[in-house]
Amino acid sequence: MNLRRKLGLDILAEKYSYSEDPQYGHTSAQKIPDRWVPTTCGYCSVGCGMFIGVKDGRAVAIRGNPNHPVNQGKLCPKGLSEHYTLEAPNRAKHPLVRRNGKLVAVSWDEALDTMVEKFRATQERHGPDALGVIGTGQLVTEEFYTLGKLVQLGFGTRNYDGNTTLCMASAVSGYKLSFGSDGPPGAYEDLQKADVIFLIGANIADNHPILCQHLEANPKKTLIVADPRVTKTAMMADLFLPLKPRSDIALLNGLMHVLIQTGQIDCEYVTKHTTGFADLVKSVEKYTPDQVAQITGLGEDLILKIAYLIGNAQAAFIGWTMGVNHSTQGAETVNAINNLALITGNVGRAGASPFSITGQCNAMGTREAGFTSSLPGYRKFENAEDRDQLARLWKIDADRIPTSRGLAYPDLIEAAISKKIRALWIIATNPIVSFPNLDVLKQGLETLDFLVVQDGFHPTPTTELADLVLPAAIWGEKEGTYTNSERRVSKVNRAVAAPSDAKSDFDIFLALAGKLGCRDELFPGWTSPEHAFEEWRQVSQGRICDYSGLTYELLEQHHGIQWPFPEGTTEVGTTRLYADGRFPTEDGRAKLFCIEWAPFPEQPNQQFPFVLNTGRTVEHWHTRTKTGQVPILEKMSPNAWLEMNTRDAQSLQLKPHDRVDVISRRGRVRNVELRVTEIVAPGQVFMPFHFAETNANQVTHSAFDPISREPNYKQCAVSVQLSGSAKEECGKNRRRKEISMGGIQ
């Protein structure tokens, strides 16, 4: 104990003194900043506008931007506490190289020389595509654009994908197939204008909380929620559809069957703006209400009622997230949703949209400007004219641009196991917690000759495996733009300096280009993200995601602007795509696809009788590298849990708070707290996936959508049993109880 405390003088006056803030009034003096820096939240794709309060060079407070159209001043718990991530104890501060099994600090020069030398040697020995890169949805768009050029034209490998394949690839593929391009057609204001809102596999109350305020602002809506679990969003619904896991395609086909049979479709829209209707009619013939009731577990009356509501809606909004995307039929489910929207004419009008709610803060930015499943500006690798256009813009030979996409994320891991990928660069993602079937991933990473992990945090379970760690700046420390789920491009600003040696990802990419000798060719004169933005404006010109009229000043002035925003635009933003019914397909029409329902691949059986569903909770973000270090969030949700229905718990003689193991054919998650609840139906269990210590991906499986390559995180077969020590203790207690009851009898 120090002397001041001993003498009773240590009253922490500084910590607990209050003062007057012009915004907040009477508040903690420590939290009254010298200045407020406007920016955009760096967690989810809702894209809330906020201010970071800075005092003496440190971020001390956050407040919502009351003039921002997305959130009008409100923020969720993650956004409100985001500034704590900047000074988290696990920030990566120095470049580290593995020597004699240990990561040791080195200079940036040495780190980047080592990286370039190792990557070059690997590519010389095993071919250019022996190098793989896994990016993220966490960077600013300017960084995606720079990284894409660096990877594909500088390092010369096609094998580049992002963690966005783990969450949004099905939405991207589904949009491209149905409409000819990616890009959510609607806007958040449609939630306020629709008279029917149909959410499928979308627990926005936990995952996109601020969207709920748009729902609440719509008094005339009927909210329908389809989910196997009674989520917080389901509790807000007027009509809840507790459908069986992965029966959504059958439900959608069944709704279309009823709508077609009863003539509740928009024939004029179908005739003018779609192809494939005759085949669709035939393909949904067999999805009669009684058939669909059997597959989904929903009553026939309910199916008819939902069809009636959608068929008679002036404007129906159909939104979805991971419940749809995380599936071996994810892209097809998106096509089925698009079918339903198209045949009822619910595209491109106020309140009417098939709307994918994206995951990460800038997953949309990587979709627009990245170089992974598309070329920048949603150009196609396979299209010679698209490649020629880019080559002209970049003043390079067109044959340097790949003619097909490289390996998708899961295929990169497979290729690492089979030694086709020898060196890997992972940027701002933590696959050891987020990738399905952990053992397979570990095998892939351990087989590599050289692994580089670039991240704002260290240690993470993934940086601990790296041969080289590059420390990166994070949200709040760098500048650029994010695009949210409604195509709104918003400004992201630097409020404080990055810790120690950490650099922005943009600066790391430019420094690497310098080492490779391609900086002058690919990034002539670039020193700041705005240089990348200026080039991206030109590259996006004339494309669906046209940024050519946007400037940083305009974005600040309007609190974000929706694309497309071509040069010369005077009105702010295009609220909706396809308002004229023209789609970027060859014939200008949207395509209706025949989609068949199929059971999910790993069905429960006697040995593994439960279907495990994985998901999120409002307090945490992805693998908790950030939120696990924010005390208020971590205290609210410190551990994983397993939800099990009361009937199943009774039949297994389990009780609330028992510690259980979750076991699949692939592994075991140990010592998870049991929650006995009616939130999940009998035969199903649910577990959040954020927790490295009790990693749900020890039991999930390697099943991927053949079109989008997105993992099937949502259904796998598991068993549940009391954990080892708990089992013994429980056994002893039960024996004691039996003995004492025997005594009484």
Ligand code: SF4
């Ligand atoms: S809803 Fe999303 S964008 Fe808004 S504050 Fe919360 S995490 Fe940030």
